[in-house]
Amino acid sequence: MSPSYETLKEALRGEPLPLAFVDRDAFDRNLDRVVATVAAAGPGAHGAATLRVRVASKSVRSAPLLRRLLERGGAALRGLLCYSAAEAEHLARRHGFDDLLVAYPVYQAVDAERLARLAAEGRDVKAAVDSDAGAQRLAEAARRLGTVLPVVLCVDMSWRLAGGRVHVGVRRSPLHDVDEVVAAAGRVAATAGLRFAGLLAYEAQVAGLGDANVHEPWLDPLKRLLRRGSAQELGARRHAMVEALRAAGLPPGLVNGGGTGSLDSTVAATGVTEVAVGSAFYKPHLFDLYRTPYLRALEPACFFALEVTRVPAPGFVTCAGGGYVASGAVGRDKAPLPWLPAGLELLPAEMAGEVQTPLRRTRGNRRGASLPELGSPVVFRHAKAGELCERFAELCLLSEGRIVDRAPTYRGEGQCFL
Template identity: 40%
Template structure:
């Protein structure tokens, strides 16, 4: 692995050096060879179940298009209504499911005013109040709104709820009650269900130095999948008496095989598994290839064994901790310091590799999360083999902050 990282360092630096113009930093690069390999591996793991591309984990329209052009991928899982509207207008996809409930009245007003957008975008709900918000922005129900139910997929174990704190819908009766409200309410169509088992899809389970914890995580995953299989079947049977659904979405990059194996599930979601950020290391079931990097230059050598790079502090969301910090990746043999971590304007790095780095040399990092990296840039440079072959504009580059 260390030799691979050093080879990557030379490959990235060679591509930057061969570029006809100097490139500003932080320099975002996506390795298309790794991206395509990861896409193929995801499709293989999904076993023929279609993969809906999670746009939140990419945030670069050209990369979303690239994934959708691959065999086994169909549709987008968006994160805001405004984003979904823009992707539909740009022709990126004509099948977009918004993964989270929305109370964005401005965006919802645009949705209910557009028969085309309303026919291609599905809203997520888990409360009658979400339907009320939609009705509050329209004067007519002539344009039907597509709706999916977000059903809790957490593990109930030893009196605890293990998993994302998302939907209040857990019991079959509660799911069925809201489903009836959607079906009976003019101007809405119930077309799908989502059950996102984040405690399975998004938690590493083979972490070096954490043998006992990883064993517990694997056990919780097994329990969760078994419990969720029964819960999905019960919910699906109840909903089947009420209406016919178009889709049942589940899973994430870390669980496409396991989630797709459930006979109730008709599609799985994935996005992070295409770029492979730091938080997606150390899964026992798969070993993808990191595909997204950002490079920053060495600007100081404070003393022997330490170099300081300009910037680097691109920290991920979530519970604050070291796992949210970017990883100094290439060359291998660098580490953040415990007192300064990753800074907004400078980041000191220690380790054996520091001795070989000079002023102006690039150090390449991996972000802890996938799409969040591209909130910090207007474009991503595309690497194929050992050359930068083009650029892709990010959401931010298009003038959007969804």
């Protein structure tokens, strides 16, 4: 059961606001749900009992919480999907994490060097590439350090329709078709200093497309069609890539796909050996906008609390700070969501601001409960998972409605990667 507003208010009493906190009980239950969802999808590839879950670190951004996931998840979890070379280096050197897959291609020499050096030290680190030039950069660094760096090819899993004139998906990798991927894998395998280790094949247009969106409900039927159609197309294509690579003598040891928003369709039959999951553990509010039962079952676990510092008029309260708007296509859905006490909403003309966030009663609460008084906290949820951690040095960890621990964020460790 999630703690009530009164319980949270009591738990946070005396803490300087603003602060960020994680309901650790909900976080742990979300981990159990992810593991159960993946297990229920059946056996994994390569004879594994189930697909493994790789934790998308950008969506957690706190080393102690990453550690908690890996320890509690046991054999069901495997390694980290990192978002920069500097992050991978930090996690390896300062925290001793291993099995790191850097999911976004690097190009500058300093990053290539970082990854090659980790490999040279005997750590299990893999780098994503999607261009020959990027592969050459990594190869040069690896050769200089006398090592071999395993690389995965990042594949464009977008859905191309009408002969390529319609592009449904993100703009990432140029490698889309089976032939292109097999040819690129061959070039990697033939490059001294590199080893072809597999594929990173993330279906952003399925995972990121909420089909129960209160902000634009008229688009939901179309989004459902896109989710279904695209999952089918990319599942068949990913499977065909794996088969073609095997036939070419380049078996991909690792095929990573998925994301919190696509765990129902990223299954072993589509050729993956592991799924990347991050946001599921905090469940930011963008993941309220999906129909999938497993996403509906996840609990909000990460929050921030602002202090009410003004009462500008009856029916309004104004909090200090709060403009923690999420990245991505600009839209109403990227604003923080006032969560507790219930019955408060942002003002369209001001939204969440740099120095203040005013709130008013929702329509359903016009004659309802009294508003929080000066000095009280208002609890919000961020639209996305890890970005909130860039605003706070630590996360208070709550269990059974009390602060039981504190975990530094990357920021709290003096780190800022992207």
